[in-house]
Amino acid sequence: MHPISFFAAFLCVIASLSVAAQRVALLEVELTKPLTGLEVPAKIDLDAVTSLSDSTISLVEVQGTKRIPVPFQIENKESRTLYWIVNADNDKIKKRTYELIKAAPLKHPSLIEATAKDGKLLIHSGGKNLLQYNFKTVYPPVGIDTAFKRSAFIHPLWTPTGKVLTRIQAPDHYHHYGIWNPWTHVLFEGDTVDFWNIKGRKGTVRFGKFVSVTEGPVYAEYQALHEHVAFQKGVEKVALNELQTVRVYRPKVGQDNYIVDITIQLNCASPSPFLILEYRYAGLGWRATEKWNKTNSEVLTSEGKTRKGADGTTARWAIIQGALDNEYGGAVMMSYPANYNHPEPLRIWPEDSNGGEMFGMFAPTKTKDWLLSPGTTYVLKYRFNVFSGHYTKEKAESGWQYYGAPPKVTVKMN
DSSP states (O other): OOHHHHHHHHHHHHHHHHHHOEEEEEEEEEOOSOOTTOOEEEEEEGGGTOOOOGGGEEEEEEETTEEEEOOEEEEESSSEEEEEEEOOSOTTOOEEEEEEEESOOOOOSOOEEEEEETTEEEEEETTEEEEEEEOSOBOOOTTSOGGGOBOSEEEEEBOTTSOBOBOEEETTEEEEESEEOOOSSEEETTEEEOSSOGGGSSEEEEEEEEEEEEOBSSEEEEEEEEEEEEEETTEEEEEEEEEEEEEEEOOOTTOSEEEEEEEEEEEESSSSOEEEOOOSSOSSEEEBOTTOOTTTEEEEETTSOBTTTOTTOEESEEEEEEEETTEEEEEEEEEOTTSTTSSEEEEEOOTTSGGGOOEEEEOTTSSSOEEEOTTOOEEEEEEEEEEESOOOHHHHHHHHHHHHSOOEEEEEEO
């Protein structure tokens, strides 16, 4: 739809909603902390509110006498969950009011999409690429040991202005793949298996299949099965199944940040336990862009540590940012409060290592073992707030608070 036509339709909808719509419920969102310019996801259990079908409900924000249509998206799993974004237009308003109404939802022209092509799933919105997931095996450069081949990783991750934040197959670490999730020292069936340093041919992590791919006006998401494969005397055996869910929330036009939520669900793939041994790095790693070095990039953690002293400390969040050509940008890594060994230990390359290049991660088994037993599901959750420009500690803290404790939504039935 042409933008002018959509705007005209938008005004008509506002007028009609204020008069004719039947309200199902009033939703009040409490904002107990400053938004500091951040958009915040909100949600309700839709089935607990109404049994109306998805095609007969709509969401509006109440602003005085106006009813403003709000993009929303419904996740259909065991029950229906309705998601929307609380915008950051006015940080002084501590309570936002919405109405769930009986009306056909407005078709919004702006979507965040997931497009698969040539072994890559590209998440994009408004003509801008945001994140790419690689499900086809990528081989190292010609002349490099093919043991370094790998699938099931994120690269590139782009800032809102299109700058790349990740790197793969760096000559100093050919096994580094953007954002990826292997374990380094694992005791499995009497052998110590390394799924991280794949040159040793002890193990690797592979893409298995897509469980689902979703797109819409609020978020795009994929769920992918990853197989952690142990090499046992020439025989391959899947030791661990990982269901990785990556959700990217749609940024508005001109917005300088957006959210990527990564949920990692782990289950033993056999009757054998999977004991992750204490080691200084293991888990969800981020090999940052080659444009960063010790003079043009910086780190700041929730505990006030900079790159000089961050490695080995624990944190709830860590800002990693730097110069990107004539711009600046980066991401805030956030650890969910229920994660194993939270606040989690950090692995941050010190300034004097690896030529000053940047690598960062939460390493939950940096200080203690983690036993994964058959028949039990284990979950790790992380949020990346990806941004252009400079990021402050106040904004990072506010973002983590809303991640760890999402805004409370009070539902008042009509």
